[in-house]
Amino acid sequence: MNASSQTSGPSAAESAPPPVATAADLSAEANASASVETETKKGVPEGLWIKCPGCAEMEFKKRVEQNLMVCPRCQHHMRVSAARRIEQLLDPGSFDRFNADMAPADPLGFIDTKPYLDRIRDTQKKTGENDAMQTGYGFVKGRRVVLACMDFTFFGGSMGSVVGEKITQAIERAMEKNLPLIIVSCSGGARMQESGYSLMQMAKTSAALARFHEAGGLYISVLADPTTGGVTASFAMLGDVIFAEPKALIGFAGPRVIAQTIRQELPDGFQTSEFLLESGFVDRIVHRKDLRSEISRVIDYANK
Amino acid sequence: MARPGYSATYVLDFEQPIIEIEKQIDHLADGAQADRFANEIRALEETRSSLLSKTYASLSPWQTVRVARHPHRPQTSDYIQLMCRDFCELHGDRRFGDDPAIITGFARIGSMKVMLIGHQKGKTVAEKVACHFGCAHPEGYRKALLKMKLAEKFGLPIVTLVDTPGAYPGVGSEQRGQAQAIAENLFEMSRLRTPVVSVVIGEGGSGGALGIAVGDRVGMLEHAWYSVISPEGCAAILWKEANETTNNRAAEALALTARRNLENGLIDDVIPEPPGGAHRDPRGAADRVQAWILDRIRELQRINPETLVRQRYEKFRAMGALSRKIG
16 A cells, blocks of 8 residues: 555554554654655756656646646545645635644754754745644635645644644634534644644644534544544544545554554555445545535535 | 562662662571671661662653553552452443453542543553553543543542553554544543543553543653653654664653653643652552542532533643744
């Protein structure tokens, strides 16, 4: 499985019995190679062709972009940045962003082989974003919503204080204005460099969703490749309705951690959207081209 | 035979000097002429206890992790025995099965009736295997939630004891929704209309720990650890290799000790351990944990349920560290 080998990290299980499932083990290794496979990094000349990670065929880039970054041959859903996702989901020009200036602090003075703040600055420079999440108001086929999109290009979409706070404020605004909430998850999990602070974002966002639920709010969770670790184990799995894009990697522990723990090969299609549908943890698998209409449909059924 | 509080069968490297002294004391005290060496023994015991205090007052974060994993460190089952009367165990999640990695049941602590919930690592090899060394499956988290709701229904305070390297990473656990089970616990615990007090008694490994630790008051034993990832996991990812050096650095960087978590406002209290750690004196540790639990519950029982839930929400709502940048 292509996606899994790209997103699984070495794990604690290698060195420390008993095996450890961590919310963070995917995110960091995503940091190490923080790039969306299909989008050209700044500074690299724009290619006219891209190689589909699904079928390995070369395809004309324009054509893939017009097809919402889905391979026209094999229907592989490529990863997209938050900006592109917003463009794809919302009515043109309707995005009214909030909290764009919220940026990470370095509460622990975290240094591994490089200071966390340096890594953040580099990533900010490269992506033009302050952290791994964009939130705002917008319209989906004329229906006003609050939309939160995670950005895998930024630190593997990992959740630190900024992502947690932005999600919480998005929930609060949806509650205040009685708007449907849509969160598109795409993340390696909690961000190690903020340690306990990152972990507590799981409790914070889940608690905010409990309040939203009690207020009768509608929350549609959209799971994109990959959604793992502390993000899956908090807001991503708490949607009133949960959609998943086809063949996305969705799970708690990373596939490599699991393989090392149980010391055998994982079943085919393990931790894919289809696997989750079969085990009863997502409501529908939705092709990217149908997301707007499916979201609209649910909003209408919920009378929101 | 080891003397009370002596820990000769499993030795952490930094305890070696203490163990050497203990051996000398044992040697002198067990001989036929023990009386003749009374003064020497007393002097050695003083040396031992000051060395013990000194060592344990200045443990590095990585040493702390190793103390937290000490095989003789008291587990949930020990605290139940030492702290609770009339424990009435309740099994099963009524959906799939009964996970022995989380023990749940009615218990009396002092004069108080509570619902007790705790990770169990296992004492014997067979129990360790059954408990997956304290790594719970989804059915464990669902069982915990079911019993918490039971407690809420009858107005019992909830006590959770956290001691896990992390939630179990396996095929079955993924198939049965490990992430969903933990997420639901976070969601539901945030709105339980009864006091929840949590103590990290050993390992607080990431989401698997937090899954039963959304408490009105969260305490950590002095030598416990609590973090988003284990030091080895963090080292393996960020330093590309987990070894003694990188584990040390990762443990330091993760701010996983009780003191650091308290400084960062992520827990409410540090509960001191007996000299030389809980594994040297489980009874002493249980007494301290019990006193903390009872104090906190008494304090929380004076608060009405609406305020309680609101304050719990606000506590977690405030966690995070941000800066502003014109983006």
